[in-house]
Amino acid sequence: MSVDSVLTAPAALAGPLTLVHAADDTPGWWRSAVIYQVYPRSFRDLNGDGVGDLAGITAELPQLAELEIDAVWLSPFYRSPQRDAGYDVSDYCDVDPLFGTLADFDAMMAEANRLGLRLIVDLVPNHCSDQHAAFQAALAAPAGSPERDMFIFRDGRGDSGEQPPNNWQSHFGGPAWTRITEPDGTPGQWYLHLFDTSQPDFNWDNDAVHAEFERVLRFWLDRGVSGFRVDVAHALVKAPGLPEWGGRADGNSSHGFPGHEAPMFGQPALHDIYRTWRRILAEYGPDRILCAEANVDPLPRLADWVRPDEMHQAFNFPYLHAGLDVHRMRHVITESLTALDAVGAPSTWVLSNHDVVRHATRFGYNGPAPRDGDGIGPADVQPDEALGRSRAAAASMFMLGLPGGAYLYQGEELGLPDGIDIPDSQRQDPTFGRTGGERLGRDGCRVPLPWRSGEPHAGFGAGADPWLPQPASFAGLARDAQAASPSSHLNLYRRMLALRRELSLGQGSLTWLENWCTDTSLAYLNGTTAVLLNVGPEPLELPAGQVLLRSFVSAEQGEDAHRLSSGETVWLEIYIEDTES
Structure with a gap:
């Protein structure tokens, strides 16, 4: 199907239209940005020790720039004993030798600037390493x-x-x-220690802790970073007296224990910390940002983190966890946009990161994954990899049509699955050890990337074996192989991201197309672009319009010019006069 194909199907764009979010012309690059997460130890190994490094990131930044992303978020690269993959920091103002040196960081920063990419770094203020x-x-x-x-x-x-x-x-x-x-x-x-024994929590009731992290912020801002993703941003301050808590350890709601009552999360004093940080960033110009990893419950509380004088972004985890449940997706999208519009903030969508099973694997099940919120192992029911990749493409296209910002996790543009066949002896997530193997942890989504199909370790590195084993399928999913295939996952992402920018979808509006919002489909209008997702078993007749892009990119995948196949998303250009109900 070419980009300029016009459908003449009998289905017309009729019926009620429900406006949820108006177009956004508020200044701020982050409001509509696509930001790509780099997990350094698994990105690219240039020195051959089996672990990714800053020099490897620098070498491959041009390939990220080709995706037309706006910025790169770098997971921790600081000095650390690596008990929790760098989230146990022993020195916040230096690079761990595993990844390189401060000079390597500066070289990476210079290359990002040359390519027009902003660089955001992780900040871990709730806890440090016991070696700090x-x-x-x-x-x-x-x-x-x-x-x-x-x-x-x-x-x-x-x-x-x-x-x-x-x-x-x-x-x-x-x-x-x-x-x-x-x-x-x-x-x-x-x-x-809310996390590993080796990660003691800071006491944010102490002014000296505030002063130390303000020093850390300035250290990296002086080196040119565009902002910070703040790890467990909701956890720094604990309730006075440290009262007992019978609910979930992660603070999510459970029967009798609503998440907003968790004494270790979401305390009011947090917000003064971020107001102070916002003022510090403003000293460096209006384009430096804070992004909260704030897992708050219920969803409308997310707006508390992105009020005009606090953070700029907060990850929308309820959207990540909605899966492909169209009713849940619609609810989360509507509630998010309504709550965030009330404080003048954009929503920030995400489907995968370094803490969850990749969505290409999650969606490979007809039903929930066997280990909800945990890794998948060789003894578990195995996903259908082809089905997962197909659904992941549809989910990504649906998400990237939404107004607001979006984060991508490294390798999702390749449709990578989780690593499943990881021997127990090679698992490194502290969750695995602390639970005696009952929980597998997050290693599966952190497996090193494949770059070049004909090279050792699929081009991740030419020396020692990678720190985690790569699945056998990775060679065929390597970036060079996908770049050469017009119908590849990578080239679909390239088209999606280029078209998203061309159509200014990130600054756009959202109106539900009620006739296509059913038990098995979901559709919205962003400006004049209609985005339709079909998760039902049967094809869905498309409205008339100009096809811009489909997540099924070849006839072999079941494309029908007038129908939306099961597990497919389409972007259509449609002109209507009134978008309000």
Whole structure:
């Protein structure tokens, strides 16, 4: 189907139209940006040690620029013992030797500037590594000291303090408290870690913690970064007194425990921290941004993070978790746009990242994946890889037609699946170890990328084996092989992103096309572009209009000029006079 094909199908664009969101002409590059997440250890290994590095990122940035993205978000590359893949930071103002040097960072920054790409870096302010100098000083200092007050130390309960201070649980399994041995060898206080034992939480009631992170912000802003993605942005401040919590460790709502009551998340004092950070970024110009990884429940609370004087973006995780449930998708989209419009903020859509099973694998099941929110292993029911890739293309096209910003996770433009056949001995996510293998963790979505099909390790690196094994299918999905195929996932992404920019869809509007919003389909109008998704088993007759792009790019996949196939999305140019109900 060529881009200028015109359908003359009998179905007309008639029926009620429900306007949800008007076009947005507010200044700010981030409001409609497509930002590409790079996970450094799995992106490209240039020095041959089996782990990706900054030099490898620099070498491949031109290939990212060809996608017509606006910016790159870099997951942690700071000095770290790598107990949690760099989210356990021991020095926030240096590069871990595993990835290179500060000079390598500056070279990468210069190449990004040359290519017109902005660079956003990860910031991890909730916790650090237990090897961080401040935590080592706290261990050496007595209870009640200024050094201890940088973190959350408490006496234990019980006759001799042998029980944790409260019942909070770690995200990675087990209690969220670890007892230390004091310098004199006696059992001592406990410290809080919402994640791994090696990741003590900072005490954000302490002004010294504020001052330290303001220093870190300025260090990287001075080196030219365009902003920060803030890790677990909702967790920094804890409720006074650290009250008990019987709900989920991740703070999501459960029966009797609504997420907004979780004492370790979403506390009001958080917002003053981000107002201060926003003022610091403004000193460097109007184009530096903060993006919140804020998993808040219920969804309208997301607007609290992106008020005009706080963050610029917040990931829309409810959309990621909506899957291909069209009713849930519609609800999340409507509620998100309504809530965020009320504070003048854009929505920020996402389908995959380094913490969840890739959507090309999630959508390979006719029903929920066997391990919801966790990795998939060789003993689990296996996904249909072809089905997953096809549905992933449709889901991506549907998302990229939405107004607002969007984040892509490295490799999703190749339709990569999760790595499933990872031996237990090679799994590195702390979740796997802390749960005794009950939870597989996130290694599957972090498998190193394939770049060149005819090279060792599919072009990831020519030296040591990659830090995680690549699936056998990766060679055939390598970037060079896909670049040469007009019908590839990569070339579909290239067309989608170019057309999204050409049509200014990120700045556009959203009106539901009610006649095509059914139990098995969902459709909206963005400007004059109609976006239709069919998740039902039967083809759907298309309205008349000019086909701009289809997620099925070849006849072999079932394309019918007048019908939308099962598991397909289409963009159509349609002209109508009135878009309001």
